[in-house]
Amino acid sequence: MAAPMSAESxxxxxxxxxxxFIKCLLINAYHSTDFEVHRNWLAITHSLPLSQWYYEETSEWTLDYPPLFAWFEYGLSHIAKYFDKEMLVVQNVNYTSPATVLFQRLSVIVTDLVFIYAVKECCKCLREDKGKDLLGKPxxxxxxxxxxxxxxxxxDHIHFQYNGFLFGVLLLSVARHFQARHLEGALLFSILLNLKHIYLYIAPAYGIFLLRCFCFTQSNADGSLQWKSLSLFRLVALGSIVLSIFAVSFGPFIMMGQLQQVLSRLFPFKRGLCHAYWxxxxxxLYNIADKALxxxxxxxKLLDINKLPKASMTGGLVQEFQHSVLPTVSPLMTLxxxxxxxxxxxxxxxxxxxGVRGFLHCVVICALGSFMFGWHVHEKAILxxxxPLSLLAVQSKEDARTFLILSTTGHFSLFPLLFTAQELPLKILLMLLFTVFAFSSLKKLFSKRGHLLNSVEVAYLLGLVPLELVCEFVYPLMSWQKALPxxxxxxxxxxxxxxxLYSFVRLYLSVLTTQNSTIKAKAL
Known part of the structure; x- marks a missing residue:
């Protein structure tokens, strides 16, 4: 007889x-051009030889993810053929049969099992008191x-992407570091980099953490860390894992002399400073300051309007442009x-x-720093x-405060991705449900430590309400909307x-304050 399921399980x-179940209900919802992007990649990897994957350009949505993700699409394509073979024809641009939609939606839902497993592993890493009611359990x-x-x-499930699967690999890597399985964590992150190169944003945090806390440090019996000389064995083991994954991923293209072509697809610097939607x-802030000046x-009458560059930065196009007054920003400057x-x-x-908490802080700072100052940053990168900040939010009041501000603001900034009328009530409802739960649960978790947000922070977040009203209901009624779409x-x-930006500064101050407190405690 099977053992009864525990309350936690x-x-x-x-x-x-x-x-x-909610994801299944969204199968027939609106989907963006990213849906066609991934359908095209299914067709490319299934129908063409490996040597043509990063050269094919029948569709404008060319393959621009690292090789491991291309192999991921290749694997999916062999299941897709049982749904509708026509979706795997490269020439069938913008192909969206009902079977194609069903397959692509289900592929995201099924691969989210990686994310679900990773979340389960992360929950195991938390320390919590027994006997608390469910809403009080971190x-x-x-x-x-x-x-x-x-x-x-x-x-993922309306706009359409595979972020759940990718973030599952990331969170599983973090969980392995919590469990002191550092080589496994490094392996998973190396795989992640070769699935989607945007995770280079947080690679510096991983590199420094693994060198400092794995190669140069040993754990004492009391859980503290102690400096020691470099462990050559650990360094070689770590390097071997990373190099092996990159060799498997890029090796075939290096052997075919296509490395430069692959890299040109992965890093298209001619796309401009900002994405079509900033x-x-x-x-x-820099762009709007330039426009105001x-x-x-x-x-x-200090500037001649006829000599100013065309304001293409507000035209919704992905391209390079020149600032009018402030210095034009180059990729090197953003780096x-x-x-x-x-x-x-x-x-x-x-x-x-x-420890791993400090590592997680650094991961979030690297992610936010790259998001704030990077070249051609996509709005979805705020996730x-x-x-990762969610893991810190349930352990610290200060991190919970930062999380509430960042998640509310960052999630609201994704609203323009869903611009169709039928999705309007859905996105508002889902946002409200998540936000209400986040505020109420974290407030209860830290109820004995005072208010989480101050009045200014509350006022700023409440300002999102009139902003949404203006964007969705007032602006469409304005006579000048066609001139400024x-x-x-x-x-x-x-x-x-x-x-x-405020969340980024708060997080930095929290890290620096913790560092100073640690130094003073050691001195005493």
């Missing part, structure tokens, strides 16, 4: 099944914040700004690591900071960038 299964709160994450639901980062300069924004956190972790996107991006 019961609620986790219920959460998993519940969110999977593991239950964390599982809900991750499994029912609003951003993942709309980006991510809520520092460049959104140019308007002021023309009114004061320098990104490195400067994350170096203090990396230095702090190297100098005085705070790379929100999801992307004005709601601009408003959303600029307003949300303030919250993301």
């Amino acid at each position: 019961s609620w986790f299964v219920s959460l998993s099944l519940g969110v999977s 593991s239950f709160i964390l599982a809900t914040l991750l499994l029912w994450n609003f951003g993942l639901l709309i980006v 991510a809520p980062n520092i460049w959104a 140019s308007i002021l300069g023309v009114k004061l 320098i700004c990104t490195l400067l924004s994350i170096l203090p956190a990396l230095f702090c972790m190297w100098r005085r690591p705070n 790379m900071a929100i999801l 992307f004005f709601p996107l601009l408003l959303t991006s600029v307003y949300c960038s303030l919250g993301v």
